[in-house]
Amino acid sequence: MHEFGFAQQILFLAQETARLNGISKISKIKVILGEQLNIMPEALEFALCVLGKGTMAETAAMLIEHRKAKIQCDTCAIRYYWAEYGYRCPECGSRDIRIVEGTEIIMEYLEGE
Numbered sequence: 001m002h003e004f005g006f007a008q009q010i011l012f013l014a015q016e017t018a019r020l021n022g023i024s025k026i027s028k029i030k031v032i033l034g035e036q037l038n039i040m041p042e043a044l045e046f047a048l049c050v051l052g053k054g055t056m057a058e059t060a061a062m063l064i065e066h067r068k069a070k071i072q073c074d075t076c077a078i079r080y081y082w083a084e085y086g087y088r089c090p091e092c093g094s095r096d097i098r099i100v101e102g103t104e105i106i107m108e109y110l111e112g113e
């Protein structure tokens with residue numbers, strides 16, 4: 001389950017951010033989840049719950065926003081959603097493409113006191 005690795009990163013970042021902002025108890029963590037990462041939100045939440053025990057994020061609620069994967073065609077330069085057309089450009093048929101969005105996991109913000 002690679003969710004644990006991501007959860008660990010999020011937790012580390014969240015605690016660093018909290019410390020820098022004088023927060024001692026995190027109540028909410030907002031995460032943006034790229035579609036291409038193949039992460040199951042439930043698994044990520046579970047991992048955070050397990051790893052967060054005994055930390056300042058122990059009772060934090062997770063808010064997950066999904067980000068669709070976006071592809072750019074390097075032949076004709078259009079952008080489209082991967083979920084709709086996959087890895088082949090719907091405009092010119094080229095496979096000379098790259099993923100420009102949707103491979104990221106971002107801790108957008110957190111709340112606490």
Ligand SMILES: [Zn+2]
Nearest residue numbers: 073076089092
């Ligand atoms: Zn194209």
